[in-house]
Amino acid sequence: MNKLELFELPNFRGASTCLEGDQSDLSSVGFLQRAQSLKVCGDPWIVFTDVNYNAQFKAFVEGDYSSLSGWNKAICSARIVSGGLDEFxxxxxxxxxxxxxxxxxxxxxxxxxxxxxxxxxxxxxxxxxxxxxxxxxxxxxxxxxxxxxxxxxxxxxxxxxxxxxxxxxxxx
Structure with a gap:
């Protein structure tokens, strides 16, 4: 299963939300510019600093990210990269x-x-x-x-x- 879990505070604390598919506007799940840590399960995800997959972006592969260094409270939308980032x-x-x-x-x-x-x-x-x-x-x-x-x-x-x-x- 592919999912992206966003947490309101560093070290996977505070409120959280779990995405299992692309999300063009995190305000629809109450998490616009709130994430300060995240977990990726399965395929990689790309997160963006604006809604509708615009502005700055960063890819996260499977793993736990207890802090987002420079990306705290910046994530506004997210897309899953089906099949991964091994072939282009x-x-x-x-x-x-x-x-x-x-x-x-x-x-x-x-x-x-x-x-x-x-x-x-x-x-x-x-x-x-x-x-x-x-x-x-x-x-x-x-x-x-x-x-x-x-x-x-x-x-x-x-x-x-x-x-x-x-x-x-x-x-x-």
Whole structure:
């Protein structure tokens, strides 16, 4: 069973809540920006400092984290990484709806120009693991995290507000 247990205080004390699936807004379970320790059972989880899986992020693998060093009272949303963080793959497409040039990556890319893209990718599929995708080269600008099986036919329609110019696997 996969779960993320969040605790209000360090050392697994105080009120707690247990997640067994993605949670886009921890206020719905009364735990927005409250966690100061956590436990992961099963597959890894990625937590975010804003709702809807936005802003800063951090991956946690199976284990007990008695303190969150720099992440105290910061977690606002969380996603489970089905299948883990041991294998990474993503297929990017130059145009929306999986059209145009495509490239399947298993490692980071500081620029998609090296793959013959006309500056950026606009859709993705065949995702394994977790990836951080950036609006600018060299992992700068706006970013989003995408996980296993997140097929996105059009970044603009998905309200990303940018096309992808660089990306790298998310590791703990």
């Amino acid at each position: 793959q993503i297929t990017l497409h130059e145009n929306a709806n999986y059209k145009g040039k495509s490239v399947t990556l298993t490692n980071q890319a500081d620029s998609l120009k090296a793959y013959g893209f006309n500056n950026a990718a606009r859709s993705q599929n065949k995702v394994i693991g977790a990836w951080a995708l950036y609006s600018q080269e060299n992992y700068h600008g706006m970013h989003k995290v995408t996980l296993t099986d997140d097929d996105i036919p059009n970044y603009q329609s998905a309200n990303w507000g940018f096309t992808v110019r660089s990306l790298k696997p998310v590791t703990p």
